[in-house]
Amino acid sequence: MHTTALLCTAILGTLVFGLGLLISALRFAEQRLAGHADDPGDLLHKVVRAHGNATEYAPFLAVLFLYLGTQAPSGAVLGLIVSATACRLIHALGLIAWPSIAQPNPARFIGAIGTYVCGLGLCLRLVWVF
Secondary structure, rough: OHHHHHHHHHHHHHHHHHHHHHHHHHHHHHHOOOOOOOOOOOOHHHHHHHHHHHHHHHHHHHHHHHHHHHOOOHHHHEEEEEHHHHHHHHHHHHHHOOOOOOOOOOOHHHHHHHHHHHHHHHHHHHHOOO
């Protein structure tokens, strides 16, 4: 198993579980057992959306990372793994750090497009050799 694949998988897991923990802490602080304000600028609303989006992509990316990490990955594959991980972090930052999720911002755009490109590249690697 390649160390980069393991490290990037751990980072994705930390993102998912860290955002989940942050949701729990914010709900505790707001004394809210479930749900969130409908305001797209509300911090809890933004963190819930970031967590939901991370959980949509992180599991399949982790499977790709771990499988390809056992196949003597090329530099291109390792680059895609690192880039996909960075894009997931950038996307989460774009959801949380901007004043509102009602408007697009560069971090969300880069994170989303980068995830699609890297994810598709890794999927193609399952079929074709770079």
